Amino acid sequence: MMTFFKKFIPLIFFCLYFTSLAQAEKVFLVKVDGAITPVTANFVLYALKYAEDQKGKALIVELDTPGGLVDSTRDIVKNFLQSEIPVIVYVSPQGARAASAGVFILLASHLAAMAPSTHVGAAHPVELSGKADPKMLEKVANDLSAWAKNLAETRGRNPDFAELAVKKSKSITEKEALSMGVIEIIAQNVEDLLQKAEGRKVKVKEREIILKLKSAPLEVIQEDFKTRFLKVLANPNLVYFLLMLGLLGLYFELSHPGAIFPGVFGAICLILAFLGLSIIPMNYAGLALILLSGLLFFLETQITSHGLLTLGAIISLLLGSLILFGHNPPSLRVNQPFLITVVLTSAALFGGITYLAIKTLRKEPVSGKEGLLGKTGRAITEITPSGGKVFVEGEIWQAYSDVNISKDTKIEVIEKRGFTLYVKPLP
Known part of the structure; x- marks a missing residue:
């Protein structure tokens, strides 16, 4: 029996090695569609951490955004810069845009790509921060402009466009972005992107990595219920x-x-x-x-x-x-x-x-304390100063009177004290 198991031990180890190798060669994809909010940022950061933990070959961020909040954008960008794996930002599908906050996210990627009929730009601080004061607006514009230029230079992209996108709200098409050195690839779809990214060199922290993505399996990271729910509420x-x-x-x-x-x-x-x-x-x-x-x-x-x-x-x-x-x-x-x-x-x-x-x-009261005053009814028991019962407005009440009132005598309600009526006999 032991001999039988010994024969299969190498095969077991080979299967485990092959499984881990297949897992390590995955490319992960996350879709970002809509404004950049804290919910969006948390989901992107979760996807990046998940891809890193799974030792993925790369994380593709399929981006289509009109812009968003500065703080949320900074969180995404900082994590892209510190990422352990290559991050590819792909502005897609056709007709999509990377406006405002999307410009910074695109510039922070290790590899930037766009689909046909897409555009990038218009990162003016009015759209990012909403400040209306001219002096404050100028300060914010200078700060964001320096940030955008720094990102472009870090990734070897066109710093002039980065500055113009912030200060002049410049926006360009995918073909202009490629010719100006803002992006590296124009791809029809994700499969085309993986083909065109094959063999390219990217710098991840201090390491230079040659991308080998052409034959890697693709895994889409889906939003959980909590993220979808919070996105709706955003x-x-x-x-x-x-x-x-x-x-x-x-x-x-x-x-x-x-x-x-x-x-x-x-x-x-x-x-x-x-x-x-x-x-x-x-x-x-x-x-x-x-x-x-x-x-x-x-x-x-x-x-x-x-x-x-x-x-x-x-x-x-x-x-x-x-x-x-x-x-x-x-x-x-x-x-x-x-x-x-x-x-x-x-x-x-x-x-x-x-x-x-x-x-x-x-309205004149028709019920309650005021509604009973002046109403007439009938004594259903003898009414004395000690008490009795009367029938008024379809209900039976405890009642008392200063004089004795015999049973079946018609009465009138003079006052209501708590749940007891003070009544008197009608002539």
């Missing part, structure tokens, strides 16, 4: 809509206690909105104004202001909505037509609920 239009729904739901519950569903639904929407706001940079003054508008609408139901509180609430809602994401890049702001539509609709709904609440509060 949409400013959705976050703003959830915020409005949450406020409306809670306001309806406070104005009409006991409905339950609007309150629960509104609370869930608000929690999701706040989760989205923790991902997307926002102006806290804008959020405070929006919350203030809800408070003013509610106070309108409690205080007679002849519409002044409602007017203040609408103005507060509009101003808060405009500045909530006002300092963000265009891709991380609420679409203006959508914003105006939601503001007008929300103001109309808030106003309608306020009107119904005021109308309800001003």
